[in-house]
Amino acid sequence: MIRLPDNTPDRHRPQRTETATEALERRVLQELSRRTPSPDLTRTIMGRLGYMKAAPQVVRRRRIRRWINRLSLCALALIVVAGGAQVHESGPHARRPRGPTIPAAIGNDVNLHQQRIKGTIRMIRTLAPAAPSRPDDVLDEEVDRSAIGPFRWL
């Protein structure tokens, strides 16, 4: 008969005279309850939970990396949203207004005013006296310079 350790639970102790197969089965199951040494994972788990102190440089590097990750994620999200909106707007399913929109109306109004102002400027230019046909440096010597000017004929 095999001598069982003192801490063997009752469930692993033979209840009656057992056959060889039963004894083997019991030993197999008893072997299962034997203590299995495990690697010490305490430090790793504590580290993952944020309980392990890290060097200031490491902390700073991690913080920078975290911010870079966040910013790139935001940028990526913005690009995706903008791209999506662009695709949607250019697609056939985009809802378009029937009449003119407010920005279009403002644009038209600005254009109209621009045209009017241009017209006014053009009209003012036509009213102004014509510029001399030749530049000053090519005028004849005998021409009286004081005669040139808008006040000569007034």
Add this chain to the structure above:
Amino acid sequence: MMMKRSIERELIRQAKSGDGRAIEALIRAHQEALFAFILRMSGRPHVAEDIVQEAFVRVLKNLDRFDTRFRFSTWLFTIAKRLYVNASQKQRPMYDTDAVSIQQGTTQAPVRLSARAEIMNNMRDLIDVALGELNDRQREIILLFHQQNWPIAVIARHLSMPEGTIKSHLHRARKRMKRSIMADHTLQARAEEVWA
């Protein structure tokens, strides 16, 4: 070794308030049992290590949601079991006897193994083969009962099954393990050697 409930409750209360020492004590108290369980379930030490780590991180991060009416170990094992199921969907459990033996502290040293160590190795082979024959549910129940020494009532509550069903699963699993050992001549010879 199971921790007293009063001590466990006190540690959980302290851990909830962010006490690092209480968290460390909880990890130290349960990591060995959980690792042994997952190692036997998965058959791979590195998978067991990953699952144990992840289970502890999840449980300790969500400690506020823990209901103190239940045992901490029950909750921890439930989370670990879920993680194991997810991991095993990616890869099937494989019984790497050498890996499990190394984990159990008996590597094949250059010196000749003693007769006792050889018998223990044979025994481990028997267990690995026998456990490999079981389905996940049966393996889990066998391990909780024989490895973790959980009472039938606790296993039943943990798996949300009637006690009778647990008993019949245990019975069928043991029968299957025995059959698998006896069906193989090599294993049978080893078994006789173990018994001799």
